[in-house]
Structures are given as structure tokens and as C-alpha cells.
Amino acid sequence: MNILLTGGSGLIGNELVKKLIDKGHKVRILTRDHEVNHPYYHWNKNKIDEKVFEDLDGIIHLAGAPLMKSWSTKFKKEIIDSRVETANLLLKYVKKLEVKLQFFISASGSSFYGQKFSDTIFNETANAGNDFLAEVCKLWEQAAYNFNEVNARVVCIRTPLVLAKNAESFKLMKLPTQYGLGASLGKGSQWSPWIHIDDLCEIYIKAVEDIKMEGSYNASASEQINHQDFMKKLASHLGSKIILPNIPAAFVKIGMGEKSSLILEGARLDNQKILDSGFKFKFETLDQAFEDIV
Incomplete structure (x- = not known):
């Protein structure tokens, strides 16, 4: 298939491009950065190179400003x-050029349900939360579902923490922890949903190839783990231990501001819908994931 990918220079996009090509798909990247190794087309906030829409089968939309900057x-x-x-903007051009789009697959976030501590296991039928990140995800998915107007199959992938060797979030956790300076943040009892990048990319590929996939999916590994146990497992795989006390939430909020909710809060995700689609995780446990990336 001829697939248009936005956000192709990011962590997930870089890996997904290679895997799509290995599967025999042809990938075009929309980018503002011309330093990419695949066919690319330029776009900005108001304009897209129309050539990218020629003989196009589907779009994977990963573009988005990084959340770790100051809010x-x-x-x-x-x-x-x-x-x-x-x-x-993509929908505007699809309508204007009358593109016969088969699918529109969009990234979304596990923050859809709200950044809050809860023992509830959220499935895809749960309502959106009411904080900033939940609003981002809700608007993000609404924009994706507008592609139903052109009869495209829409899939939204609600993604938690992505574990990968080159992920900045993983590097930030790994560096102090390997020297015995790691610590849990806040209470440590907040849930920490996660997914290995290989499994995430395979979910996107399944969404491309499986015409039965439609709607929103929690892309979260099966093992449910809280932040404190997450950090202990990371330390163990690094040959270290967590010996420092938890860093109080107040200190984290001073340093990170509102975005501290990304770390200090967290709920569990139900992944039964993606399992029912026939998808099988390669990395079901955190130990398996850390064995691969540490």
C-alpha cells in the first residue's frame, strides 16, 4: 500500500517506517525537516505538497509536539x-483532491481517561477525563474520526509510556538508576502502563492491514505494574537497587509543573480489545521488555 506518514522523524515514526517497508508497503513522509532517509514531502501549518496524495491508500498520523517541554x-x-x-489540514486536502482514502490511523494517548490515580481498569468504552491531557486526546481523536466523512476506516491507538533504547524518557530513568541514584516519584503506587516499541509498531501495521480494525484501542502491555515496582525492576536489570527514598510529589511538581502528572498519576488500561482482534504481544511482561532494551 501507499502510506503517508506524519511524524516520521520521531521515535515511533522512525521505527515504524522501517517495519512498514519490510512488510512491502511504500511510505511517504510529510515533514518540515528534510533530513530523512525516505521519500518526503514538505508541509507547514497551512499548506501540503499535493503530490503526496497521488495514488494514496492511507494515512498514519503521528505528528505532535513533544510533551516533555515546559507547558x-x-x-x-x-x-x-x-x-x-x-x-x-490533511482532511481538507483529502476532500479537495477527492482522495479515495482507505484508512486514517492516528496516535492518541492513554491519558484519554485522565491523569489520575485509580484502581479502575479502563477499557475503550470509558469516558474521557477532564484534565488537560485528556482534553488533548479527546480533541485528537475527534479530528481523526472526522475522516469518516470521506468513508475512511479510522483507528486511534491510545498509547502509554513507550519503552525503547533511544526513548528520551527511558534514558532519563536509566542514567541515575544504573548508578544507584534512582528513586520512585511521589507515592510510587500510581500505575505505570507501558508498551515496547516493537509491539506498538506491530499494532500500527495490523491496523493498516486488518480491515476489521476500527475505533479506539488501548495499546498497553498486559502486565499491570505500579511506578515503584517499575523502578525496582529497572534497577534490577541494570544491576543496581533502589535505595533512595521516594521523591515527594511536591518536589516533582516544583521541578516539572503541570506536566508532572505524566509521572505522578496513572491508571490501569484494559487491552482486551486489541487481544480480541488477534494481536499477540511479543513483550507481555516488563522483565521481557527490559531484557531487550537494557
């Missing part, structure tokens, strides 16, 4: 616009 009011708007307005 100023201006940047919070960019977080939303970089996901939502870019999807709206």
Missing part, C-alpha cells in the same frame, strides 16, 4: 494544534 500557555496550544489542526 506554558503558548506551548499547551501548540500541543493541541500540532495534533488536531494538522489532522484537519
Whole structure:
């Protein structure tokens, strides 16, 4: 298939491009950065190179400003616009050029349910939360489902923490922990849903190839684990131990501001829907994932 990919220079995009090509698909990348190793086309906030839509079968939309930057009011708007307005721009061109699009697959976040501590295991029928990240995910998915207007099959992949060797979040956890300076943040009892990058990419590929997949899916590994146990397992695989006390939530909030909710809060995700689709995780446990990436 001829597939258009946004966000192709990011962590997930880089890996997904290679796997799609290995599967025999042809990938075109929409980018503002021309330093990519695959066929690319230029776009900005208002314009897309129309050549990218020729003989196009589907779109995978991964573009979005990174969440780890400081959340100023201006940047919070960019977080939303970089996901939502870019999807709206793609739809505008699909309609204008009358592209016969088979599918539109969009990234989304496990934050859809709200960044809050809860023992509830959220499945895809649960309502959206009411904090900032939940609103981002809700608007993100609404923009994706607008592609139903052109009869495209829509899939939204609700993604938690992605574990990969090159992930910045993983590097930030790994560096102090391997020297015995790792510590749990906040209470440590907050749930930490996760997925290995290989499994995530395979879910995207299944969404491309399986015409029965439609709607929103929790892309989370089966093992449910809290933050404190997560850090202990990481330390163990690094040949270290967690010996420092938990860092109080107040200190984390001072250092990270509102985005500290990414770490201090967390709920469990039900992945039965993706399992029922026939998908099988390669990395079902955190030990398996750490064995691969540490």
C-alpha cells in the first residue's frame, strides 16, 4: 500500500517506517525537516505538497509536539494544534483532491481517561477525563474520526509510556538508576502502563492491514505494574537497587509543573480489545521488555 506518514522523524515514526517497508508497503513522509532517509514531502501549518496524495491508500498520523517541554500557555496550544489542526489540514486536502482514502490511523494517548490515580481498569468504552491531557486526546481523536466523512476506516491507538533504547524518557530513568541514584516519584503506587516499541509498531501495521480494525484501542502491555515496582525492576536489570527514598510529589511538581502528572498519576488500561482482534504481544511482561532494551 501507499502510506503517508506524519511524524516520521520521531521515535515511533522512525521505527515504524522501517517495519512498514519490510512488510512491502511504500511510505511517504510529510515533514518540515528534510533530513530523512525516505521519500518526503514538505508541509507547514497551512499548506501540503499535493503530490503526496497521488495514488494514496492511507494515512498514519503521528505528528505532535513533544510533551516533555515546559507547558506554558503558548506551548499547551501548540500541543493541541500540532495534533488536531494538522489532522484537519490533511482532511481538507483529502476532500479537495477527492482522495479515495482507505484508512486514517492516528496516535492518541492513554491519558484519554485522565491523569489520575485509580484502581479502575479502563477499557475503550470509558469516558474521557477532564484534565488537560485528556482534553488533548479527546480533541485528537475527534479530528481523526472526522475522516469518516470521506468513508475512511479510522483507528486511534491510545498509547502509554513507550519503552525503547533511544526513548528520551527511558534514558532519563536509566542514567541515575544504573548508578544507584534512582528513586520512585511521589507515592510510587500510581500505575505505570507501558508498551515496547516493537509491539506498538506491530499494532500500527495490523491496523493498516486488518480491515476489521476500527475505533479506539488501548495499546498497553498486559502486565499491570505500579511506578515503584517499575523502578525496582529497572534497577534490577541494570544491576543496581533502589535505595533512595521516594521523591515527594511536591518536589516533582516544583521541578516539572503541570506536566508532572505524566509521572505522578496513572491508571490501569484494559487491552482486551486489541487481544480480541488477534494481536499477540511479543513483550507481555516488563522483565521481557527490559531484557531487550537494557
